[in-house]
Amino acid sequence: MGGGASNPVIRLVGVEKALGGQPVLNGINLEIARGKLTTVIGRSGGGKSVLLKHMIRLLKPDRGQVLVDGVDITRLGPRELNEVRKKFAMLFQGAALFDSLTVFENVAFPLREKTKLKEAEIEGKVLEMLDQVGLTGMGHKFPAELSGGMRKRAGLARALVMGPEIILFDEPTTGLDPLLARTIHDLIVETQRKFGFTAVMVSHEIPEVFGISDYVAMLLDGVIVEMAPPDEFQRTRHPAVREFINVGPRSEAAASGVGKEAQ
Amino acid sequence: MLTAVATRVGRRTLALIQEMGRMMLFLIGTFAWMARPPFRFMQVLKQIHFIGVKSLFVIVLTGSFTGMVLGLQGYYSLRKFGAEGLLGSAVALSLIRELGPVLSALMVTGRAGSAITAEIGIMRITEQIDALQTMAVSPMQYLIAPKLLASILIMPLLASIFDVIGIYGGHLVGVELLGVSSGSYTGSMESSVEWKDVYGGMLKSLSFGLIMAWICTYKGYHTTMSAEGLGQATTDAVVLSSVLVLIWDYFLTSVLL
Helix, strand or coil, rough: CCCCCCCCCCCEEEEEEEEEEEEEEEEEEEEEEECEEEEECCCCCCCHHHHHHCCCCCCCCCEEEEECCCCEEECCCHHHHHHCCCEEEEEEECCCCCCCCCCCHHHHHHHHEEEEEEEHHHHHHHHHHHHHHHCCCCCCHHHHHCHHHCCCCCCCCHCCCCCCEEEEEEECCCCCCHHHHHHHHHHHHHHHEEEEEEEEEEEECCCCHHCCCCEEEEEEECCCEEEEHHHHHHHCCHHHHHHHHHCCCHHHHHHCCCCCCCC | CCCHHHHHHHEEEEEEEHHHHHHHHHHHHHHHHCCCCCCCHHHHHHHHHHHHHHHHHHHHHHHHHHHHHHHHHHHHHHHHCHHCCCHHHHHHHHHHHHHHHHHHHHHHHHHHHHHHHHHHHHHHHCCCCHHHHHCCCCCHHHHHHHHHHHHHHHHHHHHHHHCCCCCCCCHHHHHHCCCCCCHHHHHHHHHHHHHHHHHHHHHHHHHHHHHHHHHHHHHHCCCCCCCHHHHHHHHHHHHHHHHHHHHHHHHHHHHHH
């Protein structure tokens, strides 16, 4: 299951994980291509988020390896792990903004923690980032005062501000209406093209993900059953994948409109 | 049948030992991160404000009434032996050695401990703790260590305030209401309270501060991913901290005596 990546940033080899006695991942083999947007699709509760969390070792596999630039992160001590994590940023499902801090402080947080920039430089960077994601003038608000979409934007700003090499997106559009989902997708693609980071997204927004991804992978029963560029992926012969991406004849009609199941 | 019972008991025991081991590792980990730079003075100050300053009202209130009831009870007990003059000594010693540290720890557990568990638990459920980790910031260092340190620092101070207010409460009832002479109240107190008593009380409340913050942060950090789990964690944290404070109090007293 190469996916055509000659120099993968992240490589998962035979990753297995059981949670609460239930097997979730049953030997994942996956390569993430550098500078591309790879989307993992699959059923709700099928372990997509679990898979994503293994890439940054929020979860540790029971068996198998997770290689980031050739380094097996499952064996690192806390200090080395933090060095590897500096390459990453992650946008969580609920954005995971710190609710005791304002939007500005949230976006400034990684800069204040991990760089020695002066306060004026931090302010410049944060305001620029907030502009980028369309949150100009919202810096003083607390996360609780924002709508779901705005929180996602703030989370994206916080992910982008350190200029990471890799960004992980955990269902970035879940819980948003179709129009908002589209603007978030556009924002991800736009920033990905602009900054050139490697993006890994888990989603079940079909068919939108085909339009924005460089590669699409399908997680089924704890293994990656198919991985290909979107047009090739849509021509797959794998029966379960075909069933998942064309759920009944109604999806033809739905696909022509903006609306798609918004969860 | 017998094997089933044995299996169940064995499994429970193993689970308990495992949990105790995890809690110990959590504490050791927190101290290890505490010793490592960057040192987070602002976070510690914030926690001192939250755990200490915001508990002042409840400490003053409970302290004054505890002292007043001690004055009342002490007076009627001591009068049987014609020893009302020792009231000051009785009130001060009970407060400084025992009631000040224990009651202030229980009050702070109820007020701040439950809030600590809930705060950390919500951060766990909403993935804010994961977010800290992805930003290469240790949650142990950023979240847990400041709370632990603040609690250890502030608990002896709160207990001292409790003691002082309580002694004045006892004075109010004993001297102003029941007519013990003010001189014998303070005089008996001065002659009987030793440095050892004060020191023992401080040591107690210091260790209670550690127990409270340890249990409450641990329970929040290991909350299961649901609202029900969070409620359970908060209850567990308050009950377990209170029980441990009382048990530890017995052992510490027997050593200090």
